[in-house]
Amino acid sequence: MLRIAHALDAQLRAALERAFPQEVAAAFEAGAPLDPQLAPASQPEFGDFQANGALSLARRLKQPPRAIAGAIVDQLAADPAFTALCEPAQIAGPGFINLTLRPRRLAEELRSRLGDARLGVPPVTTLTPTVIDFSSPNIAKEMHVGHLRSTIIGDALARVLEFRGHPVLRLNHVGDWGTQFGMLITHLKQVAPEALTTADAVDLGDLVAFYRQAKARFDADEAFQATSREEVVKLQSGDPVTRRAWQLLCEQSRREFQQIYDRLDIRLSERGESFYNPYLESVVADLEACGLLVSDAGAGCVFLEGVSGKDGKPLPLIVRKSDGGFNYATTDLAALRYRFAGPPEGDGARRLIYVTDAGQASHFAAVFQVARRAGWVPAGGRLEHVPFGLVQGDDGKKLKTRSGDTVRLKDLLDEAVERSEVDLRRRLAEEERQEEEAFIQLVSSTVGIAAVKYADLSTNRITNYQFSFDRMLALSGNTAPYLLYALVRIAGIARRGGVGAGEGDEAGVFPDPLVFSEPQEWALARQLLALDTVIAEVEEELLPNRLCSYLFELSQAFNRFYDQVPVLKADEPARGSRLALCRLSADTLRLGLGLLGIPTLERM
RNA sequence: GGGGCUGUAGCUCAGCCGGAUAGAGCGGCGGUUUCCUAAACCGUAGGUCGUGGGUUCGAGUCCCGCCAGCCCCGCCA
Incomplete structure (x- = not known):
């Protein structure tokens, strides 16, 4: 829907300009262009999109909002490109303009996704070389639950950016020094x-x-x-x-x-703190050269702007300890500079992403500030700390074992898989199903790991995260098993309908045009078309939970459709059109879960 | 003392740079299976959006004060 949204936005702007030529020109001159405020419809009954601009323009244009909306709608009606795309625009409430796409256009749009490996998500045209710094355990320590979130979130973000086409360097900044x-x-x-x-x-x-x-x-x-x-x-x-x-x-x-x-299917390049050792000296020397370095109580400091301590004096970022040694701030600065710098002594990145716990927010703010003041951030270079909250137990406190130790990541994954296996075996016994041992192992480990990952990714990462095996492994609700099961049901249809992945790859096996009649079909179709918008949003905001919500809503839309609309028993062209919906639902779930780092199953 | 994050239904959480009657899941209650995996679907009850002000045509969302919880605050990362 991104392309359509762009087209609509352009049409709205043109309509606004034709309706109010002087005002639009004047506003443009003044550097505050008028915006029709195109947004997705807030309710399905309002159509596909809505334009809210008329309300806020009322004051500037000195006209009632509904009159402004009316003028825009008149101009839209005169635009053949618009009338080909949308039903007549409706004015609603205090001055909202509701836009509904023509069903034929929706069906065409959907049909063009069939056989498209990218499912309508365009690759970016401007490549942004990106470094994602995540996971980062310490040498000589075991990975524990504290590394879980960084590892899972960082990997998912990397996958999304890679899918969009950006060159991504995944760096494991392991603690191997000091x-x-x-x-x-x-x-x-x-x-x-x-x-x-x-x-x-x-x-x-x-x-x-x-x-x-x-x-x-x-x-x-x-x-x-x-x-x-x-x-x-x-x-x-x-x-x-x-x-x-x-x-x-x-x-x-x-x-x-x-x-x-x-086990987690995560690819990472190790480049520990020690890698930057040769650059520490020059980092401090350069800070001194540009006049930022101040010696205080024997330590080399850069005093921060806008951050003051107890006595109201600025707080320092210490880059050289009083014993002459360097610390993590020095390493982080050296790493930052190296990543932005061009080859051979640098990565040439234009976007740096740090996936670490929220407790380091002020540290990164300080490091970023110093880097900017030192001129190490190139024009247009983006620096982003992607913080996440603590992993808590059921008691709301930091997750610990019964004996009070930190939970080893290995044990945590083992338990998830084990619980998943117990549940599967119980279910198989209840349903008197016979499955091979290899199948049971595959399903248990896939579901167990998926549950751990999805539970973490599906909540907004900034808040603390309450870890619960029972919730993440639940078969219903916003969980990995629910999503995986939705896909399995589709696979069941595909096996009988002959349009599984790999079969009927040519879009030609589906009716043209696709024909839909039921509301459940349209709801599913619209959800399928929203994929590109969601991916673009995650790319920008770095919030994987948006993708999770989308996939959950897609699964719900599919399950409703599946429950209430016959597929295999329908007559053509409904049957083929519904199979197309199934096919796209499966492809979208596979792609989306894949971007979250979660593999899928055909049976479970 | 300073700074940051958080506070939305019994519980776990969404809420997309302010927009139309605040959403979902779980749990509760009540339904649905001649039909493609019921691990599903449908209905229903449940909220002073921590609190008090302010800005706005419009505030869960922006600004200020306060309360509560967690985290950070010179040589650990």
Whole structure:
């Protein structure tokens, strides 16, 4: 519907201009052009679109809104392109203009989607090279529930942008540098030196425990602190023993992470913090050169504009610690600059997206501000922090295991799949269905993982997210199983109707024109045509839940249609037209779920 | 103390740069199966949109105050 909306917008603007030539010209001169305010209809009975502009124009044009609407409608009626596209425009209420597309045009539009792999979603014409920074676990730690949202949301956004045609670099900014390694290596030297020389001498779970011990010692023991700092220096200066230990730890973690990414079907390029190490010095030097760097209590600071602390003085972003070392702010600045810079020493991106928890909002605001002031953000370059809320348990507090530990991502996925399997087996027994073990495994793991992903993506990411296996695995409601099941029902029809995916790829097997008569058919058709609008919206606003709502509403529209309108038993051309709706519903669900990173099933 | 986010139905949440009677799911109650997977569909009850002001023809949406919860605030990321 994007193309149609554009056409209508242009027609409305032209009509407005013909109706009020002087006023439109004057407003344009004044830099405040008049806008007919085209929007999707707020209610189905209002048609497909509505134009709200007449109401707000009343004051500026010094005429009653209905008179303005009337003048615009008269001009629309005189436009052959408009009358070919729409039924006569209706004026409603205080001055809304309601627009209803001609059914034939809708049917044509829909028919053009058949056999189109992009389902009417155009590729963008202006490519924006984009870096998406997401997932980003820490080396020598296990991935836990805290990484879930970043990983799932980041992947979905990447998929949508890639589908639109943008070059996307998916970066895993893993925590592989800094003080933490000094602590860990120092501690391991004393308690488990073999871990530093032999691959996989201890498993990752033990490393996590060692890390915790190291952190505790670091906080309590000054001598340990000092040794740890020395170890960091050794690491950064390339000491072979320390360096080797570091590589072993990274390698081990990397393999563990990859198992999770494989399960989640997530593709990522690892480029950890250490990658930017060679650029830290120059970041600080350049900040100094452009006069932003201020030394305060021995630390290198950039004082922020518009952000003040307790005493009303500006707050600093510290980019060089008083011991001369660099911190995460320095790394983030170096990364940002590298990503915007052109090759060979840069990625040449024009849009940077950071998918991290909302708690880092002020940190990123500070980093972005400093980068802008330092002139590292190119003209037209976009910098976006995509924040998300905490994962909470049923009690509304941060999700923990019964014993109070953070939940390992692996365990969480295992439990989702296990619950899904128990449910499937129970259902098979109830229905006395016989299925092969491979089928049960495939369905359980697909549904389990899909449920976890969809539950996360389907809520507005900015708010905290209450994690509940029972809700995400529910077979009804706005859940992955409901959507997957809708697709399975369509697949059932397709198997009998002979128009499944891959069969009848030529649009020629469907009637031309498509013929619809029932309201359920039109409701489904309109929903199908809205895909491009939703995708464009997600691309812009980076809110995957918009796509989820769309797919859920599509499934509902389909289930209503399926329930109330016979397909296979209908006569032609209704039968073929309804099969076309089924086919497009299936394709749209597959595509949409695919963009969310969720694979689909033919049977379940 | 400063800053940010959040506050919408019993519960979990939508609400698309202000627009027509505030939506969905779950749960509750009541229905639907000679027919393509009923993991579905239909109906129904349920809301002072935290609160008080303001702007506007029009405010859940924008501005200000207040209340509550969570998060951040100089050398962790």
